[in-house]
Amino acid sequence: MSEIARRSLISELGARVRGTVIGRDHSEYDEARAVWNGLIDRHPEVVVRCADTDDVVACVTAARTHRPIVSIRGGGHQVAGSAVCDDGLVIDLSRMRDVVVDPVVRTARVQGGARWADVDAAAQAFGLATPGGEVSETGVAGLTLGGGLGLMQRTHGLSCDNVLSMTVVTADGAVRTASADENAELYWALRGAGRGLGVVTEFTFALHPLGPEVAAAAFVYPAEDAGAVFRAWRRLAAEAPPTIAPQFALWALPPFPGLPDEFVGVPVAMAIGTYIGEPADAAPVLEPFQGLGEPILDLSGTSTWVEAQSEFDFALPDGGRYYWKSHFTDELDDATIDLIVEHAARRPDPNSAVFVRTLGGAIDRIGSDETAFAHRGARFNVSVDAVWSDPALDDDAIGWARGLWNALEPVSRGMYVNFAGLGEEEGADGALILGAHEERVERIRLAYDPDGVFAAAAARP
Template sequence: MTRTESPARMSSGAERALVDALRGGLRGAVVGRTDPGYDEARRVWNGLVDRAPAAVARCADVADVVDAVRVAREQRPVLSIRAGGHQVAGSGVCDGGLVIDLSSMRGVQVDPMARTARVQAGATWGEVDRATQLHGLATPGGEVSVTGVAGLTLGGGLGAMMRTHGLSCDNLRSVEIVTADGMVRTASRDQHRDLFWAARGGGRGLGVVTSLEFDLHPLGPEVAGALVLYPYEDAAAVLRAWREVARQAPDTLTPEIGLWSIPPLPDVPGDLHGAPVVIVAGVYIGAPADAGPVLEPLRRLGVPLADMTATSSYVESQRALDDLFPAGGRYYWKSHFVDELTDELIDALLACDVHRPSPESVVYIRTLGGAIARVGEDETAYPHRAAGFNISVDASWHDPALDHSAIAWARSTWDALVPFATGGVYLNFAGLGEEDALRATALGAHGARLAEIRRTYDPNGLFEAAAHRA
């Protein structure tokens, strides 16, 4: 792994005191620097991130979280909160401080009559989908099933259902959170409304979210999805045709398009694997029998290399990309919001894509609008309601020798797209969270209100480092 920041180590005596204090109260394991399993405990999904905390508190329950926060308040280490551990920035682990690790808290309780689910913060979207689909229900989640529920939701939550039912954060009914004073609070539209507002898209640094309650919607067990590969040499024409389809798409579809390389898909001849390609995708959020007319325009953007449009289980559709983004791979992803895909923007994208550093890297465009835009701009901390599209520049690779060139490509591509962008940044795709300018723009006009709420619940800045890793 490559160092991502310089360690801010506590003294050895302070580290021992921290570990001893945690072990005196927690039911869950406490892993210090010299303990067996330390390297595993500090590892996160992004192999580019290599940070060395003084201690990892693997909380078994909410009471453990309260004890960990109490110890942190007394001893004041740098803090980070690990839930699913899947965020690109690796914000779940810090250098030289305390990781409050919720990855053992993974329960999912579904109430099919009320159409709600209570999800512990360490759960992944695959675990949520597995539980909710037993009842033919779902809530908007990520596009990779091993993504953590808490981190994705706190940053907004883009996914295949978002134009139909909104972002993940739009489907929150309540969050349970341990604040800096050690109190367990439930934030909802009726209680701690300011905290609830901030939790919906405001990122980290509010406290330790221990569970989230979601609205569920009828969907599945089967869904129809389009997946079409077009020749890379037709990319300009396909992008322009897709732009028109995206503008006219109903809210039951979130059209997506990527400049990628052909993954090792079973339905594609092996000699094509790794070749540059345009990938078009979308899942119909409704009965598969009604999907044909909605998906058909995605299949007629040119002459396809392969058309894998099919019906599958919702669970399968949500985990279809998991193997393409394995734990331990190296990832550096940045994003822009744009209002329109102008011809000039498309030309700029193609010019940058020529220098894509690895077959795994991708420039990916998601259509927004629909239910996202029907939520008022000030109803939640998520500030990008009016944008038409999100463009993510995803450098993904395995060889550490590519670290410099891959990160440089993502940054230079992001820079090239600045003239076409709204200025907003999606918190979940913001590099390694190391750039102050990104953090300042990610929340737009909501930044000042969010900072005031953080001061209200954390006046002494206990979670300040966690907030800066958002």
């Protein structure tokens, strides 16, 4: 933007919003442009920390007039760093974190800047929960609009499957309700392909009874047994009931509380699963996780749901460097398992990992065309998660993750938008993310944003 345009935009925003307008010369600028992924280093012209929906309307109205690049920040936790843009306007909802639970009708109204920790704490006060992310600091909006994988996915579906309605500021500055009864096409698109369709300032989620305590299996096997354990886990995943979503990880153990020092940083294979139901009923479902080989550690046990949702937070701190890229797949044949195990053994940083999540169950009870999420019917999601802290490792870490992701392309049936690298392959990634829904999504984008106010947000995974 030119200096005149920049000053005009900032002046208009300063006069119209109740929140904080942060330009490049503001004392909080560097804090405001930082996101969870320390690999992201973008410099917007202005960040507006919105106080309410009216502030969002003011931002969108100003964007229509001055036409800056626009990005939208919820929790700021997305790997690609799509919350911030270079040389544009960031509509920042991170101060809008209220959660209001109605325990009678079992719903939660959640503002667009909330994180899953906010939702979990509020809902658990009434023994309720809704499917959310596996890290409590993840933003509700970004995860949900991209689909929303999580521990409850096979029991109660994806995060987007549990959204009853959304309040959305669209590109014309109007405040709309998106639900099955109002703006139904927008509602369809926001559930799985929601980026660039508007600014969601509030979600209403369905809640389900759960907790306060849940039981989980977490068995740790030696790295040299990884291939055999992975094959045994494949059988377990195929037979698992929908009350659990088995996970398999090739990782090096982080310093979990109480973990003996001799195990910290040791490469291992892990079989993990949280039972979504009463802990007293969990034993028959969790017991098979122990029988995949000869475990070296048993980290299983009972915890609160809030603890289960946040136990990995410490291993993924703000400012770490992250590059995650994933495939949905139906195939984990022996050759694919051998490829994953061999490549995982060459991680350039021990904090990096490969996570395999089991799909199906409630995810597939919703028809493939009922939402924009395009990957119903897939059996697994394989996520290649490069995690490191030393900038000198950037090329090696990204190269390792991309190398395995590329090698797995022959068995891929699409990619999860929330684990989509840095969006460096926008054209190809759009087809991988949206699949057969790509044309319908683009028609809806054009209908609600014919002038491309949110064009940059739509293009950035």
